[in-house]
Amino acid sequence: xxxxxxxxxxxxxxxxxxxxxxxxxxxxxxxxxxxxxxxxxxxxxxxxxxxxxxxxxxxxxxxxxxxxxxxxxxxxxxxxxxxxxxxxxxxxxxxxxxxxxxxxxxxxxxxxxxxxxxxxxxxxxxxxxxxxxxxxxxxxxxxxxxxxxxxxxxxxxxxxxxxxxxxxxxxxxxxxxxxxxxxxxxxxxxxxxxxxxxxxxxxxxxxxxxxxxxxxxxxxxxxxxxxxxxxxxxxxxxxxxxxxxxxxxxxxxxxxxxxxxxxxxxxxxxxxxxxxxxxxxxxxxxxxxxxxxxxxxxxxxxxxxxxxxxxxxxxxxxxxxxxxxxxxxxxxxxxxxxxxxxxxxxxxxxxxxxxxxxxxxxxxxxxxxxxxxxxxxxxxxxxxx
Amino acid sequence: xxxxxxxxxxxxxxxxxxxxxxxxxxxxxxxxxxxxxxxxxxxxxxxxxxxxxxxxxxxxxxxxxxxxxxxxxxxxxxxxxxxxxxxxxxxxxxxxxxxxxxxxxxxxxxxxxxxxxxxxxxxxxxxxxxxxxxxxxxxxxxxxxxxxxxxxxxxxxxxxxxxxxxxxxxxxxxxxxxxxxxxxxxxxxxxxxxxxxxxxxxxxxxxxxxxxxxxxxxxxxxxxxxxxxxxxxxxx
Numbered sequence: 001x002x003x004x005x006x007x008x009x010x011x012x013x014x015x016x017x018x019x020x021x022x023x024x025x026x027x028x029x030x031x032x033x034x035x036x037x038x039x040x041x042x043x044x045x046x047x048x049x050x051x052x053x054x055x056x057x058x059x060x061x062x063x064x065x066x067x068x069x070x071x072x073x074x075x076x077x078x079x080x081x082x083x084x085x086x087x088x089x090x091x092x093x094x095x096x097x098x099x100x101x102x103x104x105x106x107x108x109x110x111x112x113x114x115x116x117x118x119x120x121x122x123x124x125x126x127x128x129x130x131x132x133x134x135x136x137x138x139x140x141x142x143x144x145x146x147x148x149x150x151x152x153x154x155x156x157x158x159x160x161x162x163x164x165x166x167x168x169x170x171x172x173x174x175x176x177x178x179x180x181x182x183x184x185x186x187x188x189x190x191x192x193x194x195x196x197x198x199x200x201x202x203x204x205x206x207x208x209x210x211x212x213x214x215x216x217x218x219x220x221x222x223x224x225x226x227x228x229x230x231x232x233x234x235x236x237x238x239x240x241x242x243x244x245x246x247x248x249x250x251x252x253x254x255x256x257x258x259x260x261x262x263x264x265x266x267x268x269x270x271x272x273x274x275x276x277x278x279x280x281x282x283x284x285x286x287x288x289x290x291x292x293x294x295x296x297x298x299x300x301x302x303x304x305x306x307x308x309x310x311x312x313x314x315x316x317x318x319x320x321x322x323x324x325x326x327x328x329x330x331x332x333x334x335x336x337x338x339x340x341x342x343x344x345x346x347x348x349x350x351x352x353x354x355x356x357x358x359x360x361x362x363x364x365x366x367x368x369x370x371x372x373x374x375x376x377x378x379x380x381x382x383x384x385x
Numbered sequence: 386x387x388x389x390x391x392x393x394x395x396x397x398x399x400x401x402x403x404x405x406x407x408x409x410x411x412x413x414x415x416x417x418x419x420x421x422x423x424x425x426x427x428x429x430x431x432x433x434x435x436x437x438x439x440x441x442x443x444x445x446x447x448x449x450x451x452x453x454x455x456x457x458x459x460x461x462x463x464x465x466x467x468x469x470x471x472x473x474x475x476x477x478x479x480x481x482x483x484x485x486x487x488x489x490x491x492x493x494x495x496x497x498x499x500x501x502x503x504x505x506x507x508x509x510x511x512x513x514x515x516x517x518x519x520x521x522x523x524x525x526x527x528x529x530x531x532x533x534x535x536x537x538x539x540x541x542x543x544x545x546x547x548x549x550x551x552x553x554x555x556x557x558x559x560x561x562x563x564x565x566x567x568x569x570x571x572x573x574x575x576x577x578x579x580x581x582x583x584x585x586x587x588x589x590x591x592x593x594x595x596x597x598x599x600x601x602x603x604x605x606x607x608x609x610x611x612x613x614x615x616x617x618x619x620x621x
Contacts, residue, residue: 001489001493001502002496005496009484009489012484291480292480292481293497294465295480296469296493296494296497297465297466297468297469297497298465298497299462299466300462301462379436379439379442382476
């Protein structure tokens with residue numbers, strides 16, 4: 001017979017008290033798990049929104065004068081004082097420490113050209129990268145894929161009288177119009193999109209780019225860090241995050257996370273107090289039993305270990321039950337409380353954290369009762385001599 | 386060389402209104418293999434002396450030596466080790482752990498020593514067989530009679546073969562017939578060489594001992610060889 005056997009036998013005898021403590025721990029851990037799961041799911045959804053939104057970092061040359069605008073973003077490439085961006089700058093973006101979080105780097109060169117007597121905005125782009133940062137585009141036809149193809153904005157298509165299947169000559173090079181962008185109220189409506197190399201040749205700016213759009217997977221990284229890292233490798237450029245689209249949602253998530261931390265901490269404190277009071281009551285109830293153990297030669301550390309073994313066994317079980325209940329609650333409550341559009345997934349790492357937190361809770365709550373039990377003197381405990 | 390040496394032991398408690406002098410300078414020696422009974426009226430200090438000898442209540446002054454170990458120079462954890470290795474306790478109230486079987490109760494001193502399960506099992510079953518409970522090893526205390534529970538307590542006291550067994554009114558809660566059976570068991574243990582120090586207020590029970598000492602107002606006032614010891618072993 002080992003100490004754990006005595007602890008287990010004692011727990012079996014006091015099933016009611018054990019169940020009460022287990023329920024309290026499960027409730028505390030379950031509450032924390034459900035709040036943490038909801039927070040994580042909400043943050044993931046914000047990350048998804050950012051990803052769907054497309055580019056969330058824009059790199060432009062450092063300049064005070066903004067001569068041309070692209071959407072809401074100033075394009076400095078057309079000013080004379082700025083150091084122009086190059087394709088090499090686009091390549092250097094993928095050398096930062098958090099490069100695994102970079103999903104697309106889309107360089108662009110912008111300029112105006114006259115096509116058949118109609119002035120239009122010419123945008124040279126890397127179509128493969130562009131597809132990744134412009135997932136939200138609505139295109140009649142399809143996205144352009146290579147050098148012999150072009151896409152045109154809705155207004156430009158009307159002005160040029162071109163549609164899908166037509167041909168358009170740019171810089172003396174005939175291009176197939178494979179897609180027409182639906183009007184989206186941005187400068188894209190007036191643009192003709194061609195391969196970046198063609199635009200550089202037509203605009204006589206070899207190797208130059210006006211701006212670089214970067215799509216970073218922000219679910220797993222703070223975007224400010226990525227911005228800082230890009231800024232470090234491109235000191236001559238201005239690197240700015242675009243967060244406005246989901247800023248309000250992010251703020252709500254942040255507030256929810258703070259609320260979750262506070263509530264979680266309070267619940268854990270209450271849980272630890274329940275463990276303490278329950279174990280104190282158990283220790284008091286077992287005064288005579290502890291006296292017997294001490295009289296027959298159990299050391300103080302043996303008695304403390306028995307109390308802590310019981311506490312930890314109950315809290316581990318409570319932590320596991322709490323994780324299951326908390327995850328289940330988050331699945332049910334997620335769509336209702338947090339307007340989550342996707343079901344909340346169970347996180348095994350959170351299970352380990354829940355059991356670890358329960359163990360800490362058990363140690364914190366059981367330490368004082370264990371100490372008190374250990375310090376009982378046998379003669380006093382037995383009230384015999 | 387005596388197994389137990391109690392030298393000028395005093396014990397004073399802080400009473401509500403005035404100090405209580407429970408022991409007033411007790412000197413006593415017990416030889417190995419001796420069966421000594423301590424008698425005295427209520428409040429004479431019997432239980433205090435037993436607790437002091439049992440490494441559970443340090444004296445205010447004086448010294449307790451068992452097997453040449455100065456008991457109260459040991460720290461609190463070593464005192465626990467000393468109780469486990471040198472002493473066996475038999476209490477009037479039995480003090481069995483109610484949710485452990487007879488065998489598990491007997492294993493308690495062994496569990497604290499970290500002994501392997503198999504070895505504990507063999508020793509506990511052997512001790513229970515020795516007290517006549519070889520067929521009731523797996524019973525819980527509530528399923529045993531008072532006499533059987535006291536036998537379990539005795540088995541627990543002797544399971545790790547301590548040099549000294551301390552018994553406090555071991556027949557106090559038993560009827561006379563069952564009590565006689567318990568005393569016969571003590572007689573056999575003494576015959577096997579065990580040293581026993583027993584507190585009792587019952588002269589008939591004390592008569593089983595080799596020597597009877599009397600305590601009054603915290604002082605030993607009388608010590609004599611018992612009639613039974615003089616007459617020979619008590620029949621079982």
